[in-house]
Amino acid sequence: MTDAAPRLAALAETLLGAPLPVRIRAWDGSEAGSPTGPTLVLANRRALRRMLWKPGELGLARAWVAGDLTVEGDLFELLDRVAGLLWEREPAAEPTPRAKHARLARAAGTLELLRDPAARAAVRDLAALARPWPAPAPPPEEAPRRSGALHTKVRDRAAVSHHYDVGNEFYGHVLGPSMVYSCAYWSPGGTLEEAQRDKLDLVCRKLALTPGARLLDVGCGWGSLALHAAREYGVRATGITLSREQAAYARKRVAEEGLADRIDIRVQDYRDVKDGPYDAISSIGMAEHVGSDRYREYARTLHALLRPGGRLLNHQIARPPEPDEAAHRIDEFIDAYVFPDGELSPLGSTVGELERAGFEVRDVEALREHYALTLRAWVARLQDRWDEAVRLTSPGRARVWLLYMAACALGFEHGRLGVNQVLAVRPGPGGDSGLPLRLRTWGA
Structure with missing residues (x-):
């Protein structure tokens, strides 16, 4: 029989209470669903078993990573069409019937949650399609099971290694020559390289760097900001990272540019830095790794390392606030495959923690x-260099x-994610901030 896709489409529409937003092609060659747009291809029954054993986002991700599930057509369009099923949250008000069904589909997927007889029958049909029943092993790219307290130094080092120690050459294919792995700062018609250069310069100008100043770059990556600050502003920079591969690459760049007398790259946890005070501290895309349990310690540590009157630039991804929810949230797919133990918090929570540590927040810029x-540019680079990226990893x-960056691009476009540069100071004697009356002298 060649009816797997129609049966799957019927199940999806029963759970959603609405037509299937994409087309499905099953392993038996059958197709069903939307007559236009991208196609979700289930290469085998194992894709269904992954979704049944781990319903929701993680099961779909495992099927994608393993190659049991692929996409024909525009990945961005497909993700946009299914976003309401996976990432868009229900409103605080009473959810609509469609949202309730979507929640059921995302939840455990078990019969006791599916009180609608039609939904129960559809899930039974799905179970019959998915036989035989053994639970598939997660793809090897999934992070190993973790134990012990969150965000100890050992656990953080392992999490950083999982994400960053996958090969500097691979990252070069994705990020481009700048080797900057954070949000760029775009001008209309600009290139990725120009936008990353402008971001590095924006950070330096916000920090008011001057020749001879001491800069601490927390989570320095491949050394791009430290290099820019030393080369263009004459600072003495210290960059710290937990990734040995990043540190080796950064040190090589520093030596090649003849800046070893001005830049020190260390494999070091921010909690172990003891050689303050610094005139300025940058933390660009690192605070997402800190976690709710450690964020106040993180803020207080940076405050103690900064001289009175010094500036902190904290560049961090945020999520919108939601009622009756903890300040930080862990995303299943990202936790398992991308940033183990990473947590996102609303901007207000970040600002509050910085203020509790003694900082005075003086400027916030949403990017x-x-x-x-930036993410769309990285996706394009990865797709253009796909065969080489596969060879390298x-x-x-x-x-x-590919999935992570495409999904996040849509998250930023639709407001499910944000990113902010928070400029804060450690006030000097008498509350002196050291800032000009008109602060935004760094330009538009």
């Missing part, structure tokens, strides 16, 4: 649209990155 453009790892 949400800039990150969407694995097919599964390349698929992780």
